[in-house]
Amino acid sequence: MHNTQAEKFIVPMGPQHPALKEPGHFEFTLDGETVTHAGVRLGYVHRGIEKATEARTWVQNLYLLERICGICSHTHATAFVLGVEKLAGITAPPRAQAIRALIGEMERIHSHLLWLGVAAHEAGFDTLFMFSWRDRETIMDLLEEITGNRVNYSANVLGGVKYDVQEKHADALRRALDFLETRTEHYLEVVKNDEMFLRRTRGVGVMSRELAEAWGVVGPTARASGVARDVRVDAPYAGYVDFPARLILQTEGDLEARFSVRIQELFESYRLIRALLDHLPTGELVKTVPRRIKAGETVSRIEAPRGELFYFIKSNGGDKPERVHIRTPSICNMSSVLSLAVGHPLADVPMLLAGIDPCFSCNDRMVLLKQTARNGAHADEWTWEQLHQHGIEYYRKQKR
Amino acid sequence: MKLGGMFADIWHALWRKPATEKYPFEKRAAPERLRGALYFNPEKCTGCGMCTRDCPADAIELVTLDKKNKRFVLRYHLDRCTFCAQCVETCSYDCLGMSNEQWELAARDKEPFTVYYGNAEDIQTFMARAAPSETDAQTK
Amino acid sequence: MNALLALLLFPGGLFVMLNGLAYEWVDRKLVARMQNRLGPRWFQPLADVAKLLGKEEIVPRGADARWFNGLPIVALAAVLTAALYVPLLGILPSVGFAGDLIVTIYLLSVLTLCLALAGSLTSDRFGLLGATRTLTQLFSYEAPFLLALLGPAVVAGSWQIGTILNYASGQWLIVTQPIGFFIAVIGLMGKLELPPFDAPEAHTEIVAGALTEYSGRGLALFRLAKNVALVVGLTLIAGFYLGGIANAFEFVGKTLALLGVIVVLQVLFARLRIDQLVGMWWRVGALLALAQWLLLIGWKLWSAN
Numbered sequence: 001m002h003n004t005q006a007e008k009f010i011v012p013m014g015p016q017h018p019a020l021k022e023p024g025h026f027e028f029t030l031d032g033e034t035v036t037h038a039g040v041r042l043g044y045v046h047r048g049i050e051k052a053t054e055a056r057t058w059v060q061n062l063y064l065l066e067r068i069c070g071i072c073s074h075t076h077a078t079a080f081v082l083g084v085e086k087l088a089g090i091t092a093p094p095r096a097q098a099i100r101a102l103i104g105e106m107e108r109i110h111s112h113l114l115w116l117g118v119a120a121h122e123a124g125f126d127t128l129f130m131f132s133w134r135d136r137e138t139i140m141d142l143l144e145e146i147t148g149n150r151v152n153y154s155a156n157v158l159g160g161v162k163y164d165v166q167e168k169h170a171d172a173l174r175r176a177l178d179f180l181e182t183r184t185e186h187y188l189e190v191v192k193n194d195e196m197f198l199r200r201t202r203g204v205g206v207m208s209r210e211l212a213e214a215w216g217v218v219g220p221t222a223r224a225s226g227v228a229r230d231v232r233v234d235a236p237y238a239g240y241v242d243f244p245a246r247l248i249l250q251t252e253g254d255l256e257a258r259f260s261v262r263i264q265e266l267f268e269s270y271r272l273i274r275a276l277l278d279h280l281p282t283g284e285l286v287k288t289v290p291r292r293i294k295a296g297e298t299v300s301r302i303e304a305p306r307g308e309l310f311y312f313i314k315s316n317g318g319d320k321p322e323r324v325h326i327r328t329p330s331i332c333n334m335s336s337v338l339s340l341a342v343g344h345p346l347a348d349v350p351m352l353l354a355g356i357d358p359c360f361s362c363n364d365r366m367v368l369l370k371q372t373a374r375n376g377a378h379a380d381e382w383t384w385e386q387l388h389q390h391g392i393e394y395y396r397k398q399k400r
Numbered sequence: 401m402k403l404g405g406m407f408a409d410i411w412h413a414l415w416r417k418p419a420t421e422k423y424p425f426e427k428r429a430a431p432e433r434l435r436g437a438l439y440f441n442p443e444k445c446t447g448c449g450m451c452t453r454d455c456p457a458d459a460i461e462l463v464t465l466d467k468k469n470k471r472f473v474l475r476y477h478l479d480r481c482t483f484c485a486q487c488v489e490t491c492s493y494d495c496l497g498m499s500n501e502q503w504e505l506a507a508r509d510k511e512p513f514t515v516y517y518g519n520a521e522d523i524q525t526f527m528a529r530a531a532p533s534e535t536d537a538q539t540k
Numbered sequence: 541m542n543a544l545l546a547l548l549l550f551p552g553g554l555f556v557m558l559n560g561l562a563y564e565w566v567d568r569k570l571v572a573r574m575q576n577r578l579g580p581r582w583f584q585p586l587a588d589v590a591k592l593l594g595k596e597e598i599v600p601r602g603a604d605a606r607w608f609n610g611l612p613i614v615a616l617a618a619v620l621t622a623a624l625y626v627p628l629l630g631i632l633p634s635v636g637f638a639g640d641l642i643v644t645i646y647l648l649s650v651l652t653l654c655l656a657l658a659g660s661l662t663s664d665r666f667g668l669l670g671a672t673r674t675l676t677q678l679f680s681y682e683a684p685f686l687l688a689l690l691g692p693a694v695v696a697g698s699w700q701i702g703t704i705l706n707y708a709s710g711q712w713l714i715v716t717q718p719i720g721f722f723i724a725v726i727g728l729m730g731k732l733e734l735p736p737f738d739a740p741e742a743h744t745e746i747v748a749g750a751l752t753e754y755s756g757r758g759l760a761l762f763r764l765a766k767n768v769a770l771v772v773g774l775t776l777i778a779g780f781y782l783g784g785i786a787n788a789f790e791f792v793g794k795t796l797a798l799l800g801v802i803v804v805l806q807v808l809f810a811r812l813r814i815d816q817l818v819g820m821w822w823r824v825g826a827l828l829a830l831a832q833w834l835l836l837i838g839w840k841l842w843s844a845n
Contacts, residue, residue, distance in 0.1 A: 009665070010665070011665050011666070011669065011746075012665070017747065018743040018744055018747055019743075019744040019745065030669075033814065033815065120810070121744065122744045123810045123811060124735055124736060124738065124742060124744070124810050124811020125809070125810035125811070126575065126735070126807075127574070127575055127807045127808065128810075130575035130576065130577060131575065131576065134576055194810070196736065196809040196810045196812070197810045199810075199812070199813070199816055200810055200811070200813065345813055345814075345815060346669070346745055346746075347739065347742065347745055347811075347813040347814065348813070349745065350744040350745055
């Protein structure tokens with residue numbers, strides 16, 4: 001439409017767009033159908049959770065943090081719980097740790113199957129979408145059976161888990177895994193062999209290992225580019241100490257590899273769950289954790305379905321945390337989409353976006369202050385008062 | 401290299417019952433552990449109030465009518481509850497539980513979302529006490 | 541009086557529209573069942589159209605209201621006119637004339653042109669992209685689609701739908717011209733922007749393509765027009781390639797069977813990118829259609845000698 005350099009043809013995606021299931025804003029500058037520039041604006045679902053943690057007790061925060069993300073609620077809770085237990089100098093009983101890993105793997109299964117459906121939908125392959133979501137229901141039903149809820153399982157408490165896995169649950173889970181295993185084999189076959197689908201995935205959005213390292217990509221997206229990094233393997237936590245996970249790696253770095261890595265991780269999850277069920281440690285479920293946590297600070301890392309989830313927790317010895325900082329995997333991966341989109345047709349952009357499995361409500365916990373402070377402070381060293389003042393001024397400006 | 405890798409799926413699905421459930425018409429039994437509405441058994445309650453302290457959503461209020469005779473009324477705000485079951489976990493006297501039968505909780509107005517638990521007479525006493533203050537609020 | 545009835549009720553007007561809505565339901569229901577879903581109830585397409593007709597039509601800023609409101613009417617009128625020339629319910633059209641096949645095919649293309657115009661007249665960026673893609677797709681499938689429908693015309697030695705149907709009713713041309721049949725079916729799917737050829741309205745990329753700004757009556761009319769085009773296209777292909785359409789029973793049976801094939805193709809494949817689509821049509825579709833067409837002409841000349 002506009003060929004001159006001055007008039008750019010910019011296609012906005014979001015905050016409301018059918019390709020996005022959550023609000024985020026992207027702007028793609030197009031030359032014909034090819035993307036020449038990409039920009040992003042996040043923060044539409046910023047809820048101030050990190051600040052809110054400071055006004056709640058350790059126990060209450062567990063449920064607040066669980067609600068950061070609807071898909072990986074359990075990983076958020078587990079990361080927080082493990083951090084708090086570390087601060088308190090307590091280790092949860094082995095059975096609780098194993099159940100944490102078990103539910104974590106179940107969550108990974110439902111998350112990856114959900115992703116498979118969404119990614120297929122972005123490619124206009126609704127049949128794969130419908131079938132993968134139908135099969136996902138089996139694991140959702142089991143999560144409900146074991147914990148009492150389909151999302152936000154609330155399985156964790158400080159010092160252990162609430163829900164035991166009984167023999168009948170184990171049997172149902174084993175049956176479900178058999179079914180899911182055959183289905184997953186079929187999906188892997190479709191994704192790797194269906195000619196029409198391969199046209200949309202093979203060689204699209206290739207990210208080399210160097211680029212993945214440079215952009216700080218994490219999780220399955222990084223593993224599809226040959227970056228051997230998985231917190232479950234590198235720094236085992238909870239049940240993964242006794243039940244080690246295997247690392248799934250692909251080196252191609254294109255969309256097909258991202259599909260393949262995630263589907264193969266499903267098999268790994270099935271194997272882990274079977275191992276966990278067969279050798280579930282016996283014993284109690286909860287250890288008492290004091291209401292006031294010893295002063296100190298700690299870091300807690302977990303492999304969420306989307307990649308490394310990072311918690312920084314600081315206690316001043318009270319019944320509320322002094323500071324909780326969270327870095328979610330989606331924010332690490334976001335930059336890679338913007339860089340990858342350039343040079344690709346617009347039709348590939350939703351696929352590329354889906355390729356990192358973005359979670360916008362996970363993303364939005366940070367505001368970047370671009371301007372240097374007028375009140376003398378260095379840009380990255382603001383005191384609380386300065387930040388507070390900036391907030392007041394910012395919103396006053398918005399009002400006007 | 402294959403075309404139409406999902407043909408077998410659609411062929412079988414064509415002859416199968418749809419996976420979709422016709423929810424309001426056909427209901428499935430809820431799982432045993434489903435976390436629905438909270439229920440309260442006043443018999444064993446000592447009035448320690450730990451449940452209200454741990455509730456992340458301020459959904460429970462415990463009103464002590466007579467500490468000595470263990471008369472308590474639990475005011476439960478269904479609309480604030482996040483159904484996390486922390487109160488059930490916290491309660492050392494097994495007074496609280498979550499129902500797996502009451503989970504269709506939608507309503508058109510706010511009134512049914514405030515639930516009072518306790519002995520019938522205790523609730524009456526409580527309501528009688530609360531009533532004047534509420535009329536005060538209205539006149540203001 | 542009879543002419544008016546013919547225009548309003550049968551074969552024009554009400555009958556084709558209702559038929560189109562019914563076929564849309566069959567399409568949606570079958571797709572749903574193949575994906576192990578429940579699918580809509582039988583009156584859903586009608587309810588959709590009724591709802592859309594009752595909605596407020598918002599003319600976007602920068603769009604000419606006359607064009608914006610007029611284009612859906614032109615599109616529907618064009619396909620309804622096309623419906624006059626095809627043997628709905630097996631009844632041979634009375635208004636046929638030499639060359640009505642070409643007119644019918646181009647009346648169907650008017651629908652696509654109207655879509656593209658509607659998209660480009662609104663200043664919406666998704667609409668513009670959708671319009672560009674619609675036209676790109678039109679230019680890629682139109683020639684092979686035309687050639688595929690002209691194949692039976694060549695062997696029948698006539699450009700009149702009635703004559704071709706008479707010729708085709710004796711034999712199933714799908715046996716002698718399988719390539720033509722295949723290309724005609726795929727071309728019809730491209731024309732109606734059904735998956736996997738739905739790049740012009742790929743909703744994960746460009747929302748609703750050319751129709752993004754349409755919300756009320758205009759959207760209803762465009763949808764009706766597409767439904768009518770589906771019926772017309774199915775009737776033509778079934779009549780030409782599946783042994784003619786002699787009565788209402790054959791009409792329903794053959795068009796539904798064809799619709800079934802289209803549904804399976806819809807369900808089975810992932811969406812093609814617009815560049816892949818153009819490449820596929822010109823590198824494979826057009827060449828095959830042309831090759832078959834030349835063969836047919838050669839055979840015709842040879843058998844004439």
